[in-house]
Amino acid sequence: AQSVTQPDIHITVSEGASLELRCNYSYGATPYLFWYVQSPGQGLQLLLKYFSGDTLVQGIKGFEAEFKRSQSSFNLRKPSVHWSDAAEYFCAVAAGSGYSTLTFGKGTMLLVSP
Amino acid sequence: GEEVAQTPKHLVRGEGQKAKLYCAPIKGHSYVFWYQQVLKNEFKFLISFQNENVFDETGMPKERFSAKCLPNSPCSLEIQATKLEDSAVYFCASSQQTNEKLFFGSGTQLSVL
Numbered sequence: 001a002q003s004v005t006q007p008d009i010h011i012t013v014s015e016g017a018s019l020e021l022r023c024n025y026s027y028g029a030t031p032y033l034f035w036y037v038q039s040p041g042q043g044l045q046l047l048l049k050y051f052s053g054d055t056l057v058q059g060i061k062g063f064e065a066e067f068k069r070s071q072s073s074f075n076l077r078k079p080s081v082h083w084s085d086a087a088e089y090f091c092a093v094a095a096g097s098g099y100s101t102l103t104f105g106k107g108t109m110l111l112v113s114p
Numbered sequence: 115g116e117e118v119a120q121t122p123k124h125l126v127r128g129e130g131q132k133a134k135l136y137c138a139p140i141k142g143h144s145y146v147f148w149y150q151q152v153l154k155n156e157f158k159f160l161i162s163f164q165n166e167n168v169f170d171e172t173g174m175p176k177e178r179f180s181a182k183c184l185p186n187s188p189c190s191l192e193i194q195a196t197k198l199e200d201s202a203v204y205f206c207a208s209s210q211q212t213n214e215k216l217f218f219g220s221g222t223q224l225s226v227l
Contacts, residue, residue: 043118043205043218044157090157100145100212101170104157 002027002095006105013081014113021076021108023065023091032094033074034102035065039087047089050074061085086112116140118219120206121188126225127196135222136188139208145169146189147209147216148181152202160204163189169212196226 003026013019025031032051036044048059055067065076074091088109092102119138127133139146148160159173163183174181178196183189193200203223207216 041220043207043220044216045218046215049215088154092157100147100162100209101159101172102147102149102157102216103159106156107154 002031002093002103004091004093004103004105006089006091006108008108009106010109010111012111012113015083016080019076019078019081019085019110021089021091021110023074023076023105024072025074025091025093026072027093027095029095031074032099033065033067034092034094035059035063035074035076036090036092036104037087038090038107044090047076081110081112083112083114086110118206118208118217119188120204120219120222122222123220124223124225126227128227129198130195133193133196133200133224133226135191135204135206135224137190137206137208137219138188139206140217143208143210143217145209145212146183147207148189148191149205149207150202151205151221152199157205160191193224196224198226200224201226 005024034049035047047063048057050057050067088107090107091105121136147162149157151157161171161174161181162169166183178194181191203221205221207218
């Protein structure tokens with residue numbers, strides 16, 4: 001069965017500094033990978049996804065992620081964090097019928113300090 | 115509509131009572147998904163529909179949980195005889211096709227007392 005590990009429960013980054021959120025997955029076939037963001041009291045918003053092709057994926061709000069098959073990783077990055085980026089971030093892998101069912105990691109809470 | 119609409123936003127039930135949650139997917143979206151989020155931790159997949167047909171129910175508890183998506187009606191998730199551990203936020207999402215972007219609703223917070 002597929003699984004997703006986000007090793008960091010919380011991360012604090014200074015505003016303007018760079019960010020990297022870690023995600024490792026376990027899946028027997030070619031994975032479909034996603035990063036979602038959840039603001040307090042809200043549902044999930046898709047930041048970016050990887051299905052195939054270029055392993056460096058660009059998303060919304062200046063985020064990018066790199067798929068590294070050899071490391072089973074799909075880390076999320078942003079060169080300069082803004083205070084509005086403070087939220088919970090979830091990595092997910094798609095499996096199941098038609099690759100439609102998402103298995104999520106436990107999330108990483110991003111705190112942004114002034 | 116242009117967003118996934120979930121009702122109610124909050125639902126409080128006594129243990130043993132029934133809970134029914136509703137989801138109106140985005141117009142034109144064929145797929146509907148239900149996820150359960152407990153204690154703001156990981157999301158647990160419950161069930162998905164392709165139009166009114168069950169697409170994947172591998173995450174659905176065998177007992178007490180049921181779901182439907184009927185034509186011209188909001189989809190629903192029903193929990194019979196709720197238990198304390200059912201307390202969670204239940205999110206609905208929809209998409210045009212599988213593998214495409216999921217649009218999530220704002221969730222229904224179910225509190226079982």
